[in-house]
Amino acid sequence: MGRLLIIGCGGVASVAIHKCCQNSDTFTEICIASRTKSKCDALKEKLEGTTKTVITTAQVDADNVEELKALINSYKPQAVLNVALPYQDxxxxxxxxACGVDYIDTANYEPEDTDDPEWRAIYEKRCKDEGFTAYFDYSWQWAYKERFEKAGLTALLGTGFDPGVTSVFSAYALKHYFDEIETIDILDCNGGDHGYPFATNFNPEINLREVSANGSYWENGHWVETKPMEIKRVYDFPQVGEKDMYLLHHEEIESLAKNIPGVKRIRFFMTFGQSYLTHMKCLENVGMLSTSPINFEGKEIVPIQFLKALLPDPASLGPRTVGKTNIGCIYTGTKDGKKKTIYIYNVCDHQECYREVGSQAISYTTGVPAMIGTALVMDKVWKKPGVFNVEEFDPDSYMDMLNRYGLPWVVDENPQIVE
Ligand code: NDP
Structure with a gap:
């Protein structure tokens, strides 16, 4: 039983909110607060009458700490779920x-302005020290650990699908299948088709920044960086079929390298079709992915933000996307002195998601775990003071809830491996 403040009302938030409303025992009251209040009001109107959860809405600029404090102090939630953007973490x-409430999110901190000199100096030192150049990393949020400990509050980081479910799969594999995990391959396959020549499945700005960056993987205690899309593999995904997939840098590699003892290699692969890659390369070549403001006819615009305004809103892809996603992890390691390999994955159907909550599977596979992680914190199952990634808690309740709330998983003990 509790009261939750949800910040953001986009694609992922919409699913998380639908799912909170299916779990009214935990979420007795929710407040949906975002930059554009009309979106929150529209969702409230859609859900009221279908749930026992009491819904209110508010307007907030989550870049402004004082506004956030005023909202938290007036609504008095037990926790805040951040499903706005990584810029607001x-x-x-x-x-x-400041207000003494728990914190939950789905993506690690990334600055909106990567030209900010103060941020840039720290970033450039990190690139040199750590050996990867992604704009996002966990250091900013891990730095809050002591403050959350002292305040007796929990911050749960990265409870989406990847990071999130893939991290919980890793804790589950370690607990039930291995004495030691040697390698982890995280495979993110979207076999869906929305019929547009080019669109992104979640926030275009965040998505295109991630995909156009250098790739990297963790091996023998350090990062190995690659050029964007340099490493390609083909994999035959259960229920989806054969797809090209490319090695990317991804945030859960950083936390799993820290939290899975003895792990020797962690890689992340995502599938992309040729049309997506050709469009992205072209947009990059003409400067449309730039995050640096330019002056256009007397007005300052950021190219990637302008591009976002042109592209289809990911939240609108639901009705037109058909096909399935398959996201999971292949683990190799040892149990009782014997080598073994397992693959834990979930398959999700875009149209089934749309019928249930009005969203495509990418928002669904992120929004469901956002609700689950939040429920475990609110119900005090995952409650300890400090800042934690999801794999640092016992995975069993989370795995049960995935089955109950629409993301059933499979353990394959004889999978195809990735060379
Ligand atoms: P959207 O762009 O669809 O939604 C973002 C929401 O945040 C919008 O409602 C937006 O308001 C609101 N927002 C943005 N800035 C502010 C602000 N300053 N103050 C208040 N509200 C603000 O994004 P998604 O739903 O696709 O993604 C949400 C989060 O989920 C992101 O952090 C993304 O990285 C993460 N994610 C995580 C995944 C995982 O597996 N872990 C996978 C996919 C996404 P407005 O409507 O006015 O624009």
Whole structure:
């Protein structure tokens, strides 16, 4: 039983909110707060009458700590679920600390302005020290650990699908299948088709920044960086079929390298069709992926933000996307002195998601785990002071809830491996 403040009302938030409303025993009251209040009001109107959860809405600029504090102090939630953008992670964490409430999110901190000299100096030092150049990393949020510990509050980081479910799969594999995990391959396959020549499945700005960046993987205690899309493999995904997939840098590699003892290699692969890659390369070549403001006819615009305004809203892809996603992890390691390999994965059907909550499977596979992680914190199953990634908690309740709330998983003990 509790009261939750949800910040953001986009694609992922919409699913998380639908799922909170299916779990009214835990979420007795929710407040949906975002930059554009009309979106929150529209969702409230859609859900009221279908749930026992009491829904209110509010307007908030989550870049502004004082506004956030005022909202938290007036609504008095037990926890805040941040499903806005990674740009707001730190301001929302600051407000949670100031007001004494728990914090949950689905993506690690990334600055909106990567030309900010103060951020840039720290970033460039990190690139040199750590050996990967992604704009996002966990250091900013892990730095809050002591403050959350002292305040007796929990911050749960990265409870989407990847990171999130893939991290919980890793804790589950370690607990039930291995004495030691040697390698982890995270495979993210979207076999869906929305019929547009080019669109992104979640926030275009965040998505295109991630995909156009250098790739990297963790091996023998350090990062190995690759050029974007340099490493390609073909994999035959259960219920989807054969797809090209490319090695990317991804945030859960960083936390799993820290939290899975003895792991020797962690890689992340995502599938892309040739049309997506050709469009992205072209947009990059003409400067449309740039995050640096330019002056256009007397007005300052950021090219990637302008591009976002042109592309289909990911939340609108639901009715037109058909096909399935398959996301999971292949683990190799040892149990009782014997080598073994397992593959844990979930298959999700875009149209089934749309029928249930009005969203495509990418928002669904992120929004469901956002609700689950939040429920475990609110119900005090995953409650300890500090800042944690999901794999640092016991995975069993989370795995049960995935089955109950629409993301059933499979363990294959004889999978195809990735060379
Ligand atoms: P959307 O762009 O669809 O939604 C973002 C929402 O945040 C919008 O409602 C937007 O408001 C709101 N917002 C943005 N800035 C502010 C602000 N300053 N103050 C208040 N509200 C604000 O994004 P998605 O739903 O696709 O993604 C949400 C999060 O989920 C992102 O952090 C993304 O990285 C993460 N994610 C995680 C995944 C995982 O597996 N772990 C996978 C996919 C996404 P407005 O409507 O006014 O624009």
């Amino acid at each position: 730190l301001t929302i964490m600051d407000a949670c600390l």
